[in-house]
Amino acid sequence: MYQAIVFDAYGTLFDVQAVAAAIEKEYPGNGAIVSRIWRQKQLEYTWLRPLMNRYVSFEKVNQDGLRYAFKRIGLQFDDETVTRLANTYLTLPLHPEVPQALAQLQQRCLILSNGTPKMLTTVVENASLASRFEGILSADAVKTYKPDTAVYTLALSHTHLEKAQILFVSSNAWDVAGAKSFGFPVAWINRQQSVPEQLDVLPDHEVSDMTGLVRVLNA
Amino acid sequence: MYQAIVFDAYGTLFDVQAVAAAIEKEYPGNGAIVSRIWRQKQLEYTWLRPLMNRYVSFEKVNQDGLRYAFKRIGLQFDDETVTRLANTYLTLPLHPEVPQALAQLQQRCLILSNGTPKMLTTVVENASLASRFEGILSADAVKTYKPDTAVYTLALSHTHLEKAQILFVSSNAWDVAGAKSFGFPVAWINRQQSVPEQLDVLPDHEVSDMTGLVRVLNA
Numbered sequence: 001m002y003q004a005i006v007f008d009a010y011g012t013l014f015d016v017q018a019v020a021a022a023i024e025k026e027y028p029g030n031g032a033i034v035s036r037i038w039r040q041k042q043l044e045y046t047w048l049r050p051l052m053n054r055y056v057s058f059e060k061v062n063q064d065g066l067r068y069a070f071k072r073i074g075l076q077f078d079d080e081t082v083t084r085l086a087n088t089y090l091t092l093p094l095h096p097e098v099p100q101a102l103a104q105l106q107q108r109c110l111i112l113s114n115g116t117p118k119m120l121t122t123v124v125e126n127a128s129l130a131s132r133f134e135g136i137l138s139a140d141a142v143k144t145y146k147p148d149t150a151v152y153t154l155a156l157s158h159t160h161l162e163k164a165q166i167l168f169v170s171s172n173a174w175d176v177a178g179a180k181s182f183g184f185p186v187a188w189i190n191r192q193q194s195v196p197e198q199l200d201v202l203p204d205h206e207v208s209d210m211t212g213l214v215r216v217l218n219a
Numbered sequence: 220m221y222q223a224i225v226f227d228a229y230g231t232l233f234d235v236q237a238v239a240a241a242i243e244k245e246y247p248g249n250g251a252i253v254s255r256i257w258r259q260k261q262l263e264y265t266w267l268r269p270l271m272n273r274y275v276s277f278e279k280v281n282q283d284g285l286r287y288a289f290k291r292i293g294l295q296f297d298d299e300t301v302t303r304l305a306n307t308y309l310t311l312p313l314h315p316e317v318p319q320a321l322a323q324l325q326q327r328c329l330i331l332s333n334g335t336p337k338m339l340t341t342v343v344e345n346a347s348l349a350s351r352f353e354g355i356l357s358a359d360a361v362k363t364y365k366p367d368t369a370v371y372t373l374a375l376s377h378t379h380l381e382k383a384q385i386l387f388v389s390s391n392a393w394d395v396a397g398a399k400s401f402g403f404p405v406a407w408i409n410r411q412q413s414v415p416e417q418l419d420v421l422p423d424h425e426v427s428d429m430t431g432l433v434r435v436l437n438a
Contacts, residue, residue: 045418048393052400056291064417071414134336148270174267181271182377195290198283199264199273 002107002185002217006137006155008146008170009113009120012189014092022088027075028092034069041065043174046114046145055143058114062086089115094129095191101144101210102132105217111136112155112168114145135159147178155184169213173197182202187213221326221436223313225356225367225374228332231408233311233342241307243390246294253288260284262393265333265364274362277333308334309341313348314410320429321351324436325367326386331374333364355377366397374403388432392416399423400418406432 010016016039024031042065049055062192063086070077102109104125110133117138124130135158142150155166163201171189177199188196189205189210196202207213229235235258243315261284268274282305289296312437319327329352333337336357343349354377374385387398390408396418399405405417407422408429415421426432 041417044263044266044393045416047263047270048366048397048416048418051266051269051364052397052418056419068417071417093427149272153404169373174263178271180434181273195287197264197267198260198276198287198290199267199271210350215330 002167003161003165004068004108004110004155004159005105005167005169005217006110006112006184008094008168008172008175009111009123010089012169012171013098013111013129013189014043014123015095016092017054018093019085019088022085024208026081026085030073034066034073034075037069037072041068050144050148058116058145059086059119061114061145062089089141091126092123094127095210097209097211099129101214102129104214106125107167107217108159109133110137110155110158112137112139114139114151114153116140146175147181149178149182152179152182152184167217174199176203177201187216189213191201221386222323222380222384223327223329223374224386224388224436225329225331225377225403227387227391227394228330228334228339228342229311230307230410231388231390232313232317232330232348233346234314235308235311237312238304238307241304244295245300245304249294253285253292253294256288256291260287269363269367276359277335277364278338280333280346281308281365308338310345312343313346314429316428316430318348320433321348323433326436328352329356329374329377331356331358331370331387333370334357335359341435346435368397368401371398371401371403386436393418395422396420401409405434408432 007013020031020035023034033092042062043065045061059160063082066082066086120136120138137154137158139145139151144150163183166184167187168184169187170176171191173194176186176188177197180201186203187205190206226232239250239254242253261281264280264283282301285301285305333352339355351368356373356377358370363369382402385403386406387403388406389395390410392413393408393416394414395405399420405422406424409425424435
């Protein structure tokens with residue numbers, strides 16, 4: 001039924017909360033709160049900047065989110081700290097069930113993410129997954145961020161498939177809404193038992209992890 | 220120096236946290252948490268929907284934010300509850316220093332807000348401020364939301380002034396960044412002692428309330 005599966009990267013394949021441990025080591029007692037604010041601001045800046053016509057690379061957006069978090073909590077930091085901690089995005093661990101789940105899928109697999117090509121290539125290589133994906137598509141190619149429809153369009157131009165032939169997979173509720181609104185069939189990896197965004201669209205499939213996705217697809 | 224002052228409405232002139240009391244009355248113990256999530260989601264949806272090409276009125280966005288908050292916290296609600304609580308936006312109180320501060324400004328004064336024309340006219344009339352503003356400009360005229368540059372442009376076409384002649388005033392850090400990025404001189408009413416957004420632009424003036432703004436302008 002689906003010819004290709006297009007995966008979001010951060011949160012979906014890779015565990016972004018892993019950065020909390022790196023922060024905790026340098027700022028004891030602050031790992032959880034800083035990583036939470038960092039992720040939230042990183043996302044907000046990807047939504048605000050396209051509206052402001054002020055695109056910068058995700059590398060910078062990611063660092064800016066971390067800077068905000070440090071300032072909000074009132075922690076001392078310098079550029080070197082920000083660079084070092086932001087670089088944990090290059091070695092994020094996979095969610096534990098991901099390798100086996102990917103191995104059980106028959107479809108063409110791609111990644112479509114806000115990350116820069118360099119960030120994505122590096123994190124995928126570090127996770128020994130490079131051979132599993134036929135393409136790694138970055139929002140940087142169109143200088144905007146999800147859920148801008150221009151980003152989702154990249155999957156069509158790369159695969160030469162119709163929307164209905166592509167299953168989009170994300171753990172991020174807003175990304176699920178964006179992809180479904182664009183017209184893809186969508187699976188939501190709802191790892192945190194979140195409630196769906198109230199944006200008038202709902203995913204076709206909802207599972208708690210990638211093993212659940214395999215079960216749905218191979219049913 | 221400034222020919223006109225353009226004010227954001229929600230948070231800047233009107234106290235949006237006042238809704239917490241209305242929620243608390245119906246859902247004891249939940250007023251603060253529900254109102255905080257409601258406001259956050261309301262804003263997120265104004266950022267996400269323009270990118271998704273899925274504009275709906277701020278009346279609906281506002282209700283959708285409240286629905287999300289109820290679901291997240293796990294509270295029972297129906298459409299009537301949502302409508303009734305969302306309608307508190309029509310009777311929001313002014314921040315206490317606002318009437319006197321507005322009376323001390325010599326400039327042309329306007330409102331530029333995400334609210335619908337009807338929502339804005341009603342809340343301004345309920346606060347007995349209608350005569351103070353020469354115009355109430357709504358993002359609904361361009362079917363998108365701040366910080367989309369199209370919204371800030373409304374102030375130029377209405378006033379026939381240059382950007383440099385208009386002071387934009389907001390308490391919302393992301394709106395401050397959006398207006399400054401657009402090219403307006405900007406004053407940030409930083410009521411909560413927040414840190415600025417890390418979006419490469421900073422306000423020209425930062426004050427803690429509207430009285431501080433009057434002091435800066437009449438200095």
